[in-house]
Amino acid sequence: MGDLIHRLQTRAFELTEAQRRIADYVVQHPMEVAFLTVDKLASTVGTSTATIMRFSAAVGYSGFSELQKELQANMKHKAAPQTRLEANLKDANKSELLQQHVELQLDNIQYSLDNIAEGTLQEIIKKIEASNNILCTSVRSGRPVGEYIAFGINRILGNCKYIDADKSEWVDESINLTSSDLIIAVSYPRYAERIANMLEVAKSCGAEIVLITDSYSSPITKYADFILPCSSASAASHNSIVSAIFIVDYILSALAINYPERTKPRLDKINEILTKMSYHTKR
The missing domain is CATH 3.40.50.10490 (Glucose-6-phosphate isomerase like protein; domain 1)
Known part of the structure; x- marks a missing residue:
């Protein structure tokens, strides 16, 4: 979510009033937004699915699904240690763990x-x-x-x-x-x-x-x-x-x-x- 927050900080002035309302909801309810359908989010915030998609594009994502992927990854990394381990075990490939580790750390450095x-x-x-x-x-x-x-x-x-x-x-x-x-x-x-x-x-x-x-x-x-x-x-x-x-x-x-x-x-x-x-x- 750090990257999303940074995008919101730098592009807030470009957002419409409806898009800023979506942004506020995303920041306040990231766990919920990470797993909502676009239709459900639109209904919850009181806007249209088209506005959700335009918001996603306005803050630099190819679509709402890409925004959700970042939120989901962030939720996994901020959860309690045992929860993070359980989530990572689902994605782990033990035969390629070293390469996965290298790629993850390179991504971490690139993020900084x-x-x-x-x-x-x-x-x-x-x-x-x-x-x-x-x-x-x-x-x-x-x-x-x-x-x-x-x-x-x-x-x-x-x-x-x-x-x-x-x-x-x-x-x-x-x-x-x-x-x-x-x-x-x-x-x-x-x-x-x-x-x-x-x-x-x-x-x-x-x-x-x-x-x-x-x-x-x-x-x-x-x-x-x-x-x-x-x-x-x-x-x-x-x-x-x-x-x-x-x-x-x-x-x-x-x-x-x-x-x-x-x-x-x-x-x-x-x-x-x-x-x-x-x-x-x-x-």
Whole structure:
């Protein structure tokens, strides 16, 4: 549904009043729309089947069935893990599972590339470099992404900390935030309330927020200044972090390359200390 929400956001001004009414119903009742016939949807919304078809075309689909396929896929990926696994088992081909996995992850990465403007990435990179303090937060399946970007930023800039939103210590950290600070949050379905709690406090303190999530329809997006949609679809039951790691890895690379006058001396000093400690195994 993230792609659909993005299309609605960018094309809303082109829709007629009747089409906007359909759009509102789709956003508010995605599970229902995913399995309604076009006739039933038209009757429910109080419009014609022709208007439903024109709406589908207006937001970039070949027809209502294509729009439904996206909704159905999205419902499968946002359901509870056991439900997702059950749904994916119906489509799985064990003899071709590796190839299916590769294709799915390539689609996930392409989704991010299609939905994140390069200008947005560059603005985020500048914001990270300019921030006084950076807090990265996540829970559960998003934790590897949150910890990875926090470690990477702190290693090259020295002003970043990871906080688990499931632990109450975030309250102590958040109350000192200012407009010069930045929060980078990772939130996947089924979206933890603790992430929303932390971002709400951070927002009230004036901090800016970068959100890595699965789609524009994520309920946490209302707190974000920057949204990085990274599909978490997997071939089984878990939220996949592949596309998010891809985007985060680019951000870390760009930080190091764009600001060598700041990052290189720090990395040199870290290496000097580790070498004196004989930290690394001698080959």
